[in-house]
Amino acid sequence: xxxxxxxxxxxxxxxxxxxxxxxxxxxxxxxxxxxxxxxxxxxxxxxxxxxxxxxxxxxxxxxxxxxxxxxxxxxxxxxxxxxxxxxxxxxxxxxxxxxxxxxxxxxxxxxx
Amino acid sequence: xxxxxxxxxxxxxxxxxxxxxxxxxxxxxxxxxxxxxxxxxxxxxxxxxxxxxxxxxxxxxxxxxxxxxxxxxxxxxxxxxxxxxxxxxxxxxxxxxxxxxxxxxxxxxxxx
Numbered sequence: 154x155x156x157x158x159x160x161x162x163x164x165x166x167x168x169x170x171x172x173x174x175x176x177x178x179x180x181x182x183x184x185x186x187x188x189x190x191x192x193x194x195x196x197x198x199x200x201x202x203x204x205x206x207x208x209x210x211x212x213x214x215x216x217x218x219x220x221x222x223x224x225x226x227x228x229x230x231x232x233x234x235x236x237x238x239x240x241x242x243x244x245x246x247x248x249x250x251x252x253x254x255x256x257x258x259x260x261x262x263x264x265x
Numbered sequence: 266x267x268x269x270x271x272x273x274x275x276x277x278x279x280x281x282x283x284x285x286x287x288x289x290x291x292x293x294x295x296x297x298x299x300x301x302x303x304x305x306x307x308x309x310x311x312x313x314x315x316x317x318x319x320x321x322x323x324x325x326x327x328x329x330x331x332x333x334x335x336x337x338x339x340x341x342x343x344x345x346x347x348x349x350x351x352x353x354x355x356x357x358x359x360x361x362x363x364x365x366x367x368x369x370x371x372x373x374x375x376x377x
Contacts, residue, residue: 183363195271195355195368196309203363241308245363251297251316252324253359253366257308 176242267292271369284343288356296358298339303353
């Protein structure tokens with residue numbers, strides 16, 4: 154089964170608004186990552202947060218991680234039409250194995 | 266710099282035909298390699314991952330197999346394709362340690 158599950162499945166907002174996406178996972182992790190995918194393309198890495206971090210910023214992105222609740226959120230501030238894409242969280246498990254497993258994603262539409 | 270090549274970009278194959286998708290990585294050594302499948306509008310399903318030459322871990326039982334004949338080459342194969350094998354296949358790699366993944370541009374496979 155997939156490690157991460159995002160909600161909402163789809164989100165539609167106006168340009169300039171903030172977009173918040175959530176992710177839940179099940180096992181112990183080394184880190185959690187967020188990716189973006191434009192339609193029909195490969196995924197692009199956005200930000201990585203380690204299990205001992207609680208919050209991280211990168212430009213208009215803000216990620217939080219709550220390991221006690223096994224959840225994370227991605228906030229995109231001041232959204233733009235170009236932010237329209239699918240966003241996925243992914244978890245990398247602890248240990249010698251290197252499974253990198255993804256959730257089902259959130260389809261974000263930013264209306265101009 | 267590191268790059269990942271995945272080909273072909275699109276493929277239409279009849280049911281029962283064989284499959285071979287190739288992925289190669291440049292600019293790094295001993296990468297962790299991954300094959301994912303993505304159904305339309307869905308998340309990524311981890312199919313196989315490899316931490317070294319000849320080392321393949323399978324995540325789900327299926328009609329597919331993977332091989333890693335060289336350090337930076339990862340091949341996804343099938344002897345006889347099924348209709349259900351249709352999808353968007355993505356190859357990815359990560360470096361040593363717990364790092365982000367870099368994706369190829371994907372192969373759109375349609376089995377007819």
